[in-house]
Amino acid sequence: MPEGSMGISNIATCTAPVNIAVIKYWGKRNEELILPINSSLSVTLHQDQLKTTTTIATSRSFQEDRIWLNGKEEDINHPRLQSCLREIRRLARKRRSDGDPGLDSTGLSHKVHICSVNNFPTAAGLASSAAGFACLVHTLARVFGIEAELSAIARQGSGSACRSMYGGFVQWIMGHQDDGKDSLAQQVEPETHWPELRILVLVASAERKPIGSTSGMHTSVETSCLLKHRAEAVVPVRMDGMIEAVQRKDFPAFAELTMKDSNQFHATCLDTYPPIFYLNNVSHQIINLVHQYNNYYGETRVAYTFDAGPNAVIFTLQEHVSEFIQVVRHFFPPETNDGHDFMFPCVVLKAGPGPCVVDDPTQHLLGTDGWPKKTE
Amino acid sequence: MPEGSMGISNIATCTAPVNIAVIKYWGKRNEELILPINSSLSVTLHQDQLKTTTTIATSRSFQEDRIWLNGKEEDINHPRLQSCLREIRRLARKRRSDGDPGLDSTGLSHKVHICSVNNFPTAAGLASSAAGFACLVHTLARVFGIEAELSAIARQGSGSACRSMYGGFVQWIMGHQDDGKDSLAQQVEPETHWPELRILVLVASAERKPIGSTSGMHTSVETSCLLKHRAEAVVPVRMDGMIEAVQRKDFPAFAELTMKDSNQFHATCLDTYPPIFYLNNVSHQIINLVHQYNNYYGETRVAYTFDAGPNAVIFTLQEHVSEFIQVVRHFFPPETNDGHDFMFPCVVLKAGPGPCVVDDPTQHLLGTDGWPKKTE
Numbered sequence: 001m002p003e004g005s006m007g008i009s010n011i012a013t014c015t016a017p018v019n020i021a022v023i024k025y026w027g028k029r030n031e032e033l034i035l036p037i038n039s040s041l042s043v044t045l046h047q048d049q050l051k052t053t054t055t056i057a058t059s060r061s062f063q064e065d066r067i068w069l070n071g072k073e074e075d076i077n078h079p080r081l082q083s084c085l086r087e088i089r090r091l092a093r094k095r096r097s098d099g100d101p102g103l104d105s106t107g108l109s110h111k112v113h114i115c116s117v118n119n120f121p122t123a124a125g126l127a128s129s130a131a132g133f134a135c136l137v138h139t140l141a142r143v144f145g146i147e148a149e150l151s152a153i154a155r156q157g158s159g160s161a162c163r164s165m166y167g168g169f170v171q172w173i174m175g176h177q178d179d180g181k182d183s184l185a186q187q188v189e190p191e192t193h194w195p196e197l198r199i200l201v202l203v204a205s206a207e208r209k210p211i212g213s214t215s216g217m218h219t220s221v222e223t224s225c226l227l228k229h230r231a232e233a234v235v236p237v238r239m240d241g242m243i244e245a246v247q248r249k250d251f252p253a254f255a256e257l258t259m260k261d262s263n264q265f266h267a268t269c270l271d272t273y274p275p276i277f278y279l280n281n282v283s284h285q286i287i288n289l290v291h292q293y294n295n296y297y298g299e300t301r302v303a304y305t306f307d308a309g310p311n312a313v314i315f316t317l318q319e320h321v322s323e324f325i326q327v328v329r330h331f332f333p334p335e336t337n338d339g340h341d342f343m344f345p346c347v348v349l350k351a352g353p354g355p356c357v358v359d360d361p362t363q364h365l366l367g368t369d370g371w372p373k374k375t376e
Numbered sequence: 377m378p379e380g381s382m383g384i385s386n387i388a389t390c391t392a393p394v395n396i397a398v399i400k401y402w403g404k405r406n407e408e409l410i411l412p413i414n415s416s417l418s419v420t421l422h423q424d425q426l427k428t429t430t431t432i433a434t435s436r437s438f439q440e441d442r443i444w445l446n447g448k449e450e451d452i453n454h455p456r457l458q459s460c461l462r463e464i465r466r467l468a469r470k471r472r473s474d475g476d477p478g479l480d481s482t483g484l485s486h487k488v489h490i491c492s493v494n495n496f497p498t499a500a501g502l503a504s505s506a507a508g509f510a511c512l513v514h515t516l517a518r519v520f521g522i523e524a525e526l527s528a529i530a531r532q533g534s535g536s537a538c539r540s541m542y543g544g545f546v547q548w549i550m551g552h553q554d555d556g557k558d559s560l561a562q563q564v565e566p567e568t569h570w571p572e573l574r575i576l577v578l579v580a581s582a583e584r585k586p587i588g589s590t591s592g593m594h595t596s597v598e599t600s601c602l603l604k605h606r607a608e609a610v611v612p613v614r615m616d617g618m619i620e621a622v623q624r625k626d627f628p629a630f631a632e633l634t635m636k637d638s639n640q641f642h643a644t645c646l647d648t649y650p651p652i653f654y655l656n657n658v659s660h661q662i663i664n665l666v667h668q669y670n671n672y673y674g675e676t677r678v679a680y681t682f683d684a685g686p687n688a689v690i691f692t693l694q695e696h697v698s699e700f701i702q703v704v705r706h707f708f709p710p711e712t713n714d715g716h717d718f719m720f721p722c723v724v725l726k727a728g729p730g731p732c733v734v735d736d737p738t739q740h741l742l743g744t745d746g747w748p749k750k751t752e
Contacts, residue, residue, distance in 0.1 A: 226643055229605040256649075263651045267602055267643040273632075274667040275639045277660045284653045291650040 008370040009110055011057040012142035013363055016135035016355040018050045018120075018128070019043060019163045020199065020313050022258040022305060023242050024265040025172065026213075027221045027231060033180040034080075034159045037221065037228075038235040041171045041242050042163045043315075044191065045199060046352025052131035053358070054116040054139045055365035062111035068372050069116050069132075083156040084137050085112070091153075092144040112143070115365040115372045133157030134164035138355035151185035167191045167353035169246045171239065191351040194249050198321050199349040200314040202328065204282045211276050213308040220272040227268040234264065251317055255303030258315060259290070262305040278308050282332075286312045289331055293324065321348060384746040385486055387433040388518035389739055392511035392731040394426045394496075394504070395419060395539045396575065396689050398634040398681060399618050400641040401548065402589075403597045403607060409556040410456075410535045413597065413604075414611040417547045417618050418539045419691075420567065421575060422728025428507040429734070430492040430515045431741035438487035444748050445492050445508075452490075459532040460513055461488070467529075468520040488519070491741035491748050509533030510540035514731035527561035543567045543729035545622045547615065567727040570625050574697050575725040576690040578704065580658045587652050589684040596648040603644040610640065627693055631679030634691060635666070638681040654684050658708075662688045665707055669700065697724060 025040035065076045065085065076082075092108055116135060118128050137154040141147070155162035155172075162184065163170045168191040175183030220227050238257055245253035269276040279287075287304055294300045302324055303315040316324055325348075358364075367373050401416035441452045441461065452458075468484055492511060494504050513530040517523070531538035531548075538560065539546045544567035551558035596603050614633055621629035645652040655663075663680055670676045678700055679691045692700055701724075734740075743749050 225610050226602045226605065226640065226647075229602065229609070233605070234601050260647075260649050263649065264602065264647050267647040270646060271602075271636075271640050271643040273636050273639065275663060277663075280660075281657050284656075287651060287653075 007061075008057040008059040008366075008368065010143045011055065011361075011364060011366060011370075012139050013053065013055040013358040013365065014135055014139040014142060014355050015047055015051045015053045015358060016131045016138055016164050017047045017167070017352055018045045018131045019160065019170065020045060020305065021160065021163070021307065022254070022315075023235060023238055023261050024307075025159055026265050026268060027217050027227055028159070030178075030180065031218070033183075034155050035180045035183050036159060036172065036174050038231040039172060039174040039239050040160075040163070040235075041169065041188065041239060041246075042160070043169055043197070043199065043351050044164060044167045044354060046191070046350045047356070048352070049347050049349060050120045050131070052116060052118050052128070052135040053363075053365065054114065054132075054135040056115075056136075056139045056143045057113050057364075057366045057370040058110035058143055059113075059370045060110050062113055062370060065111050065114075067114040067116070070118060071372075080133070080157045081136070084133065084140065084153055087153045087156060088137065088140040088144055088146065091141075091146050091148055095146065108144070112140070113366055113370050113372075114139075117365065129158040130160040130164045133161035134355055137161070138165065142357060149184065152180065152183065155180070155183060155185075165354055168193060168351055171243065188243055188246055191353055194246070194351065196317045196319070197251075197351055198316055198318050199351070200316070200321070200325070201347050201349065202286060202312040202314060203346045204280070204286075204310040204312065211308075216269065216272070216276050216308060219274075219276070220268055223273040224268050224271040226271040230264055230268055252300040255300045255315060258303045258305050259287075263287075266306065278310060279306060280310045283310045283312060285331070286328075289327070290314070293327060383437075384433040384435040384742075384744065386519045387431065387737075387740060387742065387746075388515050389429065389431040389734040389741065390511055390515040390518060390731050391423055391427045391429045391734060392507050392514055392540050393423045393543070393728055394421045394507045395536065395546065396421060396681065397536065397539070397683065398630070398691075399611060399614055399637050400683075401535055402641050402644060403593050403603055404535070405597075406554075406556065407594070409559075410531050411556045411559050412535060412548065412550050414607040415548060415550040415615050416536075416539070416611075417545065417564065417615060417622075418536070419545055419573070419575065419727050420540060420543045420730060422567070422726045423732070424728070425723050425725060426496045426507070428492060428494050428504070428511040429739075429741065430490065430508075430511040432488050432490050432512075432515045432519045433740075433742045433746040434486035434488050434519055435746045436486050438489060438746060441487050441490075443490040443492070446494060447748075456509070456533045457512070460509065460516065460529055463529045463532060464513065464516040464520055464522065467517075467522050467524055471522065484520070488516070489742055489746050489748075490515075493741065505534040506536040506540045509537035510731055513537070514541065518733060525560065528556065528559065531556070531559060531561075541730055544569060544727055547619065564619055564622055567729055570622070570727065572694045573627075573727055574692055574694050575727070576692070576697070576701070577723050577725065578662060578688040578690060579722045580656070580662070580686040580688065587684075592645065592648070592652050592684060595650075595652070596644055599649040600644050600647040602647040606640055606644055628676040631676045631691060634679045634681050635663075639663075642682065654686060655682060656686045659686045659688060661707070662704075665703070666690070669703060 019042040021040050021042040023041040025036050027037040029035050029037050067074050067076050134154050137150050141150055151162035151165040154165050163172050165185050166187040169188040170185050171188050172185045242257050290302050290304045301320045305313050395418035397416050397418040399417040401412050403413040405411050405413050443450050443452050510530050513526050517526055527538035527541040530541050539548050541561050542563040545564040546561050547564050548561045618633050666678050666680045677696045680688050
């Protein structure tokens with residue numbers, strides 16, 4: 001590492017994936033620590049097409065912590081960003097005070113520069129904050145030389161970010177402790193477990209959602225009696241069923257639970273007061289199309305799930321992908337734009353690994369001076 | 377009564393009202409007897425503008441029971457129609473066997489001709505079957521000289537018909553007996569109790585609903601765990617709150633419970649598998665408009681409710697009617713027909729009385745020969 005007074009003391013670049021929940025997270029029991037009212041389960045998407053890349057550098061010459069997102073400097077004082085920085089530095093100090101002889105302690109008091117880019121539009125119904133905070137925490141840990149369980153820290157950035165800390169099929173165990181130490185992500189199966197599984201993202205609208213998930217789930221917890229029942233009585237049973245379906249690679253069981261849980265999540269949004277609508281007429285048509293398609297074949301070949309937005313995420317097996325895309329194109333031809341946004345299958349994805357370290361130094365988003373590279 | 381061999385022995389004409397549920401009925405525990413999984417509460421609409429009119433005649437010359445609905449002969453063997461006929465005749469026979477001296481028993485073995493008309497489009501999201509079966513049962517009872525509690529019979533024609541047997545504010549007490557004898561409608565307050573209350577029907581679409589309520593609620597009972605919880609844990613509390621709000625004429629409390637219960641009913645439809653959608657984008661916009669309107673004034677002046685269709689029913693007080701109609705016209709001008717059907721407030725209604733007897737013999741829908749009049 002360069003040790004010149006103006007140089008950077010440490011630098012690392014990592015990438016992290018998006019995840020799609022098949023048992024949904026909606027509602028916090030502790031808003032500050034981001035502790036959920038129920039466990040959830042997701043599929044980590046391959047980073048081939050969707051990922052966040054983050055470079056973090058430390059230097060004694062940096063005056064303050066700073067962050068640039070997608071080319072624009074953002075407020076470093078965002079509380080959730082501060083939570084992640086604070087927790088990582090606490091772990092680093094703890095490791096030094098525990099007397100790890102191999103630890104380079106010079107960087108501990110240094111400020112950080114953080115530079116992060118997504119290769120997909122934010123707030124398009126894909127959980128960009130999950131990939132973003134997972135990447136932040138993974139890169140911070142690398143810079144500070146930490147090798148601990150990190151999902152509880154990522155969770156404090158954005159709840160679903162904890163699930164992006166692992167590849168494949170990941171559960172976020174809600175935990176029961178008040179301090180949240182047992183509210184962690186855990187891999188159920190790696191991405192290699194079910195190679196035939198495919199994920200299609202159908203972009204119904206790239207508009208920002210009318211009600212963000214943080215305020216939406218707050219209102220739901222306050223007002224929906226169905227959400228409370230869902231969290232207490234329904235999700236525990238579904239988690240067991242979903243883990244079993246994943247382990248057995250039982251697509252019909254996986255698909256049915258995925259669809260039912262998406263519908264129930266949106267049902268609790270409708271039971272919120274005032275009600276929250278994320279599904280629109282196009283979403284309803286996609287849902288009806290999937291059920292008709294499965295009925296036609298007399299078996300569950302395709303499943304939908306919708307997060308806090310109208311975009312459909314479709315699960316199917318490799319052998320059905322091209323036919324299903326044709327069916328979607330038939331019923332939603334690009335030319336008929338009847339008051340809605342253009343809709344088409346934008347990407348065919350697979351399950352993929354968790355955060356990765358980028359070893360190639362030319363890929364750093366920060367220059368050797370520790371400032372964002374001009375030419376991006 | 378004319379007693380000629382070809383003449384009719386008895387004839388009666390009655391009218392019956394539509395009702396709008398503010399605590400919704402969705403789900404049966406016994407499909408044959410039509411016993412609900414929860415109690416419900418409705419407002420009976422005034423018959424000035426929406427009503428069913430039914431004439432029933434008996435004659436020894438009639439070869440068989442027959443029915444004409446809106447000018448067209450229908451199948452008399454419809455099971456629910458048969459339930460009502462059977463139950464009324466059972467009551468009539470019972471009364472004779474109990475030895476009521478004033479009873480004219482000649483008509484008991486006679487066949488009936490039934491002629492019924494609605495003055496509003498069927499299946500437009502307004503519960504035409506409720507008014508229809510309430511009118512059928514009330515008129516049958518008149519023809520057979522029965523003066524018993526009739527809501528349990530109307531219930532066997534169409535569940536919500538039992539609430540159309542009374543005026544004003546009516547609860548359908550779910551009951552607990554297996555034979556359904558305690559599953560009855562009961563007036564909470566008469567129509568004169570809250571004279572300022574107004575009801576607007578906003579017709580978003582006159583199309584028939586994609587999934588009828590009978591099959592929809594069957595699927596919901598089979599598949600929605602949220603519906604079960606709603607029926608067992610939520611509705612009992614809401615029934616108490618709604619009865620109190622009606623008795624106190626507390627519009628904000630009445631309005632909030634009405635909106636929450638409409639939303640929760642549609643939430644359980646969404647939690648059904650496959651999901652059922654009755655609300656469309658226009659319904660969502662109406663809902664958002666009502667919440668924005670109430671927020672603007674800082675008080676709950678207007679409430680929406682939606683049955684198994686996209687048409688909104690709005691509750692408000694007389695003083696706010698004209699302003700709210702202007703607001704709706706502003707946001708849904710007749711000329712912008714963006715892929716949806718034309719929307720406008722079609723009728724301003726009040727609460728009204730239960731079934732009425734029409735004494736004027738010129739109003740009979742059947743002629744003195746007992747057959748439908750040609751000139752309707």
